[in-house]
Amino acid sequence: MSKKAFISVLLIFLLLLSACGGSKKNDNQNSGSKQNVFGTGGTLIRIVSGSENKELEPLIEQYCKKNKVSIEMTYMGSIDIMRQLQAGAANYDAVWPASSIWISMGDKDFKVKHTESISLSPVVFGIKKSLAEKIGFVDKEVSINDIMSKINSGELKFCMTSATQSNSGACAYLGFLSGLSGNPEVLTKEDLQKQQLREDITNLLSGVDRSSGSSEWLKTLFLNGNYDSMVNYESLIITTNQELVARGEEPLYLVYPYDGLSISDSPLGYIDRGDKNKEKAFLDFQKYLLSERVQSELQKLGRRTGYEGVFDENKGVFKKEWGINTDRILSPIKLPTADVIMEALNLYQGEFRKPSLSIYCLDFSGSMAGKGEKEVKEAMDLILDQQKAKDLLLQANPSEVNQVIFFNSDVIDSIIIDPSTEEALNELNKRVKDQSAGGGTDMYRAMTEALITLETYDLNKYNPAIILLTDGESGGSFEDFKAAYEELGQDIPVFSIMFGDANPEQLEEVAKYTGARVFDGRENLAGAFRSVKGYN
Amino acid sequence: MKPKWIGLGILIIVMAAVIGYFILTPKPVDKINGYLGGEKIGLFEDENFKKEMAKKYSLELNYRKAGSLDMIKADKEGMSYLFPASQTALELYRAEIGSPRRYEIILNTPLVIYTHSLVRDSLQEAGIVFESNGSYFMDMNKFVAAVKEGKTWADIGLPQLYGSISVKTTDPTKSNSGNMFAGLLANTMNGGRVVDSTSVYKVLPDLKDFFKRMGYMDTSSADLFDQFLKMGVGSYPMIAAYENQILEFAVTNPDIWKKVGDDLCIIYPTPTVYSSHVMIALDEKGDYAIDALMDPVIQDIAWKDHGFRTGISGTQAETDVFGVNGVLSQITGVMPMPDFRTMDIIVNELSN
Incomplete structure (x- = not known):
């Protein structure tokens, strides 16, 4: 092999490597996922599962401890699991949605086998x-x-x-x-x-x-x-x-x-890619879940199981x-x-559901300049561009209200869109793209501004939420915001999506106080948005 | 030691090693892949079946699960066989792809109805089901009449069940057991005569109505049967599936069968249709797999442990080995399926 040929082969190899890495990241982006790994070493079974199975983690952990096997649980909504299957589910070895329909609607090329209902x-x-x-x-x-x-x-x-x-x-x-x-x-x-x-x-x-x-x-x-x-x-x-x-x-x-x-019939199925060891490890784990002892444990968690109904010993659970x-x-x-x-x-998302009232507080302080600013603009594009939003089943319902509050240490500007027509959202998207970063940070100030908007709406008619897009480093006073929040006396979740050099501490505090959650927008933007929009 | 002896010594050692290699290493096992109807997975996963295949034929049969009709159109790259559950699939293969290099009917099993004793008893009282020598039969004419009238479960004394009297099947456009039930219904609606490509048009509206009311349908008879067993009478009052499925379940899960066996019933539609599991070879390895599957030992495993009838007549002497009530030793009243062209018209209509 000539030197030149060798170098080109090397380059292709490196390119492939980076492509693999890249695609993995992309997949994660689409998933809105959170992973937990049990056990160390042995065969690894990667399961993408509905969140309701989180309650089964102690049982999974016990199994991994006793057997030479590791299990990685990634939690996702069943509909996202269907979308993963449609896209090949390359990062997973098994699926465990809440209902069989999502497997049969997602598994277009018949890769899933050994499907068994674990509980009902x-x-x-x-x-x-x-x-x-x-x-x-x-x-x-x-x-x-x-x-x-x-x-x-x-x-x-x-x-x-x-x-x-x-x-x-x-x-x-x-x-x-x-x-x-x-x-x-x-x-x-x-x-x-x-x-x-x-x-x-x-x-x-x-x-x-x-x-x-x-x-x-x-x-x-x-x-x-x-x-x-x-x-x-x-x-x-x-x-x-x-x-x-x-x-x-x-x-x-x-x-x-x-x-x-x-x-819900909680089907657990194996995605067959010809790895016999993995298949055996999967079947052993499935057998464990279907064993009388574990089925009895599942009943204690309020699940109905199997062929003969609830065992006598667990009748008291129900x-x-x-x-x-x-x-x-x-x-x-x-x-x-x-x-x-x-x-x-589609009708649910676009027409029937209670319209959301979303107030996006966008951090354009100096610390966001460059990377953070760019990420926030990309994020808003995903939700304001209705074509992109529809691909994620996140399209706006025309009767919903969207507000954007640009802030640094003060409120820079604020725009309310009501009704949320496609044209109006496009305009808003343009406006977001034009904003540049600078100055100090006070997210509490922006959140308090959002509460003022909320006061003017009949909140029985909307699912309201404040969504912060920020790096989380803020001055100002949480206590001031709390006072305004108490005064409004409404249940408004404040979600955060972190960007730039994110620091979650202050954001977690706000999320906890308002019954919301913090998401990382840098790793998993689409997933973060799908999660947030699931809540309002 | 003289150098000449050393040379000979080395030669002997090498020869012994070579001979030993051939004697001690088992013959290399041929791993082949294909599409398999879900109802035969139990057989292909059976340890005895696998051992026999490996020992006698040096064969490891891998598979990917697919509906009998779906598999004909699926990507066949790297596949050596198709093993659907019907001759309709074979006809579809002929129409879509051409004459198969080799095919053979390996196993047979009739289409039956599964239900729970509660439902069977009510259907019997309503005259739709009757009993003879400990076996139960469904009068297909009466069943179709009840469906056409829009009779609900409540009408026959089962208000605890939702909606109209019906049999759930797999998707007739994708999977064989549902497809066969569609054929059987079409024949029944045609006054008990096999429909052809002219007479079929008369029955299409009623047929379409029947399946439209079913809503979401499973695509695999194995999944349908698993759900029937686990989800209870409220979710699946009655399903149409293969006779072998309950026999296999009873053999494989004797402890569970002891507890639930008395509640689960098998009902033979009269007339019924036969599912002929035909293997289509896609390459030489597929040809070889057909030979292997026709082996008497394999055929014996298929019946005794998985409930597939074998041989041409489908008559099996021992039916009580399974511990399932009312299994017929000989299936009578079998009606031919409509031909492929007619089934194609039906499938097209049901796809819309």
């Missing part, structure tokens, strides 16, 4: 027991229309996960559509076009007082906040209740709408006084075909 859990309403009694939902067959009438009368509000991100939200939403369409045998595209249904579903979703990107985090939110009810898996409501009771608080009463029920009866037959609605499901999800 219906998607239900958990309502504070005293409220459930008050509105007459205890010991009664409840329909979707019954629920809607309680929402219309203002007696019931609920938290749920985003239908375009999480299986529990998607299933509940499809159940609503079916119930509101007068229980057709199965929901069709024609049903989705009906004016009455469009009005009814918009009304029903107006009862959502907090939204979340994942089922597990919805539980956390619920336990930390002051809410009346949530739509979630029976299992997560049972574990919520266990905690509420331990705290001496009132548990939730479970309501199973008979004309809008769906069941308490009658919480409205649960495992002997009763669960009769879910029929899920519509894949194209109807996708159409329904």
